[in-house]
Amino acid sequence: MLAIVLEATAKIGFMFALIMGLVPVLIWAERKGSAFIQDRTGPNRAGVLGIRLAGLIHPIADVIKLLAKEDVVPAMRHKFLYALAPMLVMIVAMSTYAVIPFGDYIMIGGEKIELIVADLEVGMLFVLAIASLGTYGVALGGWASNSKYTFLGSLRATASMISYEITMGLAIMGLFLIFGTFRLTDIVAGQGDLIWGWLPKWGIIVQPLGFLLFIASVYAETNRTPFDMSERDSEIVAGYHTEYSSLKFALFFMAEYAHMVVAAALIAVLFFGGYQIPWLPRPVLEANAGAMLTGGLIAGGIVLGIIAWAFFRRARREKGWYNDAREREPGFLGSVCVVLALVNLGALGLQPWAISELGASLYATFAQIGAFVIKVAFFSWLFIWVRWTVPSFRYDQVMRLGWQIMLPAGLVNLLVTALWVFAVHQP
Amino acid sequence: MSYKGLPDVVTTRRRNLLESAYFTEIARGLAVTGRHLIRNLFNTDKMPTVQYPDQKRDYGPRFRGRHRLTQREDGSPRCVACMMCSTVCPADCIEIIAGEHPDPTIEKYSKEFNIDLLRCVYCGLCEEACPCDAIRMDTGIYEIAAETREAFVVNKDFLLNNDKDGTL
Ligand code: SF4
Numbered sequence: 188m189l190a191i192v193l194e195a196t197a198k199i200g201f202m203f204a205l206i207m208g209l210v211p212v213l214i215w216a217e218r219k220g221s222a223f224i225q226d227r228t229g230p231n232r233a234g235v236l237g238i239r240l241a242g243l244i245h246p247i248a249d250v251i252k253l254l255a256k257e258d259v260v261p262a263m264r265h266k267f268l269y270a271l272a273p274m275l276v277m278i279v280a281m282s283t284y285a286v287i288p289f290g291d292y293i294m295i296g297g298e299k300i301e302l303i304v305a306d307l308e309v310g311m312l313f314v315l316a317i318a319s320l321g322t323y324g325v326a327l328g329g330w331a332s333n334s335k336y337t338f339l340g341s342l343r344a345t346a347s348m349i350s351y352e353i354t355m356g357l358a359i360m361g362l363f364l365i366f367g368t369f370r371l372t373d374i375v376a377g378q379g380d381l382i383w384g385w386l387p388k389w390g391i392i393v394q395p396l397g398f399l400l401f402i403a404s405v406y407a408e409t410n411r412t413p414f415d416m417s418e419r420d421s422e423i424v425a426g427y428h429t430e431y432s433s434l435k436f437a438l439f440f441m442a443e444y445a446h447m448v449v450a451a452a453l454i455a456v457l458f459f460g461g462y463q464i465p466w467l468p469r470p471v472l473e474a475n476a477g478a479m480l481t482g483g484l485i486a487g488g489i490v491l492g493i494i495a496w497a498f499f500r501r502a503r504r505e506k507g508w509y510n511d512a513r514e515r516e517p518g519f520l521g522s523v524c525v526v527l528a529l530v531n532l533g534a535l536g537l538q539p540w541a542i543s544e545l546g547a548s549l550y551a552t553f554a555q556i557g558a559f560v561i562k563v564a565f566f567s568w569l570f571i572w573v574r575w576t577v578p579s580f581r582y583d584q585v586m587r588l589g590w591q592i593m594l595p596a597g598l599v600n601l602l603v604t605a606l607w608v609f610a611v612h613q614p
Numbered sequence: 615m616s617y618k619g620l621p622d623v624v625t626t627r628r629r630n631l632l633e634s635a636y637f638t639e640i641a642r643g644l645a646v647t648g649r650h651l652i653r654n655l656f657n658t659d660k661m662p663t664v665q666y667p668d669q670k671r672d673y674g675p676r677f678r679g680r681h682r683l684t685q686r687e688d689g690s691p692r693c694v695a696c697m698m699c700s701t702v703c704p705a706d707c708i709e710i711i712a713g714e715h716p717d718p719t720i721e722k723y724s725k726e727f728n729i730d731l732l733r734c735v736y737c738g739l740c741e742e743a744c745p746c747d748a749i750r751m752d753t754g755i756y757e758i759a760a761e762t763r764e765a766f767v768v769n770k771d772f773l774l775n776n777d778k779d780g781t782l
Pocket residue numbers: 699702703704705706707708729733734735736737738739740741
């Protein structure tokens with residue numbers, strides 16, 4: 188009993204840490220990335236003792252600011268629903284992660300532990316059901332604030348969710364036909380196969396149109412550009428969270444990024460093989476664990492060394508720029524990199540090439556978790572990248588695209604997939 | 615009427631199928647923004663941003679900054695309280711109280727000379743109106759900050775010592 192509780196707690200803790208760790212990083216990436224894309228410098232002021240980490244301290248400063256801010260609320264709000272809405276949004280954003288597998292399994296004390304919080308039979312249906320609950324948070328928040336802008340924002344959010352939920356469901360239906368299951372662990376396991384012996388059987392390979400439809404509809408679901416109608420500043424101020432301030436606003440804000448992480452995780456799990464590393468299935472990983480670990484440590488040491496060299500060069504160049512604590516930053520970061528590189532190379536002394544069987548299994552597990560995290564981080568970044576690249580659609584364009592183009596395309600995709608699966612399996 | 619280099623009639627081209635599929639165009643857009651991102655990532659100090667408090671833009675010598683009152687060779691203020699500047703001032707922010715100068719060739723001097731820097735629009739008319747070159751705006755100071763409104767009203771002593779920075 189205790190073991191089960193501990194196991195569940197550890198897995199929930201990992202997922203929670205992944206989301207909560209990625210959210211501030213994404214907020215930072217959004218600011219800094221958008222700045223670099225637009226040839227600006229971006230945040231670079233907040234720092235602790237001159238250590239600014241290229242603006243990574245800013246999210247912390249933001250949190251302190253939002254905590255300390257006055258909570259201004261509209262007088263004529265619906266008290267209960269107004270307070271409920273941000274919680275609902277955040278809870279929904281967090282609970283979707285329960286069914287997303289973040290690794291294969293881990294062997295602890297001879298026991299095999301699946302790396303998923305809840306391996307539901309109907310995993311993907313659970314995601315769709317919970318995700319559409321998120322609309323309630325947005326709709327209630329907009330309605331309970333008793334303001335025109337928030338109301339328009341929540342109306343738009345509801346409209347786009349209704350339109351794109353259907354496409355989203357249709358887009359992944361083909362995937363379910365091919366893998367024959369709703370269970371996300373099985374879908375990921377199925378993507379470890381190779382077609383014709385060399386092409387990974389990833390969702391994007393077997394369902395290219397489904398992937399495009401899915402990615403477009405999750406962008407609409409998460410209210411990100413080019414589908415950000417519900418919070419478009421130039422038209423309706425800040426949309427549904429116009430009347431929120433302080434920590435309630437922070438919840439909405441973080442939920443947006445948590446939604447992005449969940450959408451990125453879904454894209455990775457459904458279409459990019461989840462934790463699978465292409466051409467390196469788990470047995471291969473385990474068999475070559477020693478060699479790969481050794482190579483990885485050496486490569487890591489060299490890369491860290493190069494980064495440290497870049498930092499030291501920068502430290503020399505920046506001498507005399509500021510005449511305060513900030514000048515010590517590159518030197519300090521360079522030293523940290525040197526220490527890490529030495530730790531990396533020092534770990535070679537533990538003879539990683541002669542790793543035990545248990546160690547090899549652990550290595551394979553962590554390599555796969557790493558692959559999953561990298562994929563999630565990449566697709567989260569794609570959200571930001573797209574936002575700062577394309578202009579938004581007009582409201583009517585969003586509706587036309589959803590109903591007149593994506594819905595029929597999803598139906599055609601489903602039909603073709605069904606016929607193909609039928610032809611393959613029923614000779 | 616036609617402009618040089620511009621067509622008389624602007625014709626819009628229909629998007630071809632690939633373009634209206636939107637995804638290829640997004641990919642091209644991503645390439646453009648990604649190029650900017652990578653370029654700026656590796657050349658952070660070539661960015662056009664001026665790191666303001668640390669770096670400052672150089673303004674030309676004609677830049678109109680905060681005023682100062684000039685002095686004669688012997689160190690006395692040049693101002694003869696002719697009221698030209700306060701008359702021409704469109705913001706009506708110069709207050710002068712005149713007094714009688716002991717030297718009869720000079721006749722008058724300003725006992726008090728206050729400028730309300732919050733009302734001033736930095737038009738430079740006072741400087742041009744002055745017959746004695748007594749008021750100038752060549753300090754180059756543009757960061758003018760104070761904590762109270764009253765502190766923005768600067769007096770004669772302040773204007774004569776122009777070695778201060780922007781904080782009042
Ligand atoms: S600069 Fe213009 S507004 Fe300011 S004191 Fe001189 S005349 Fe008045």
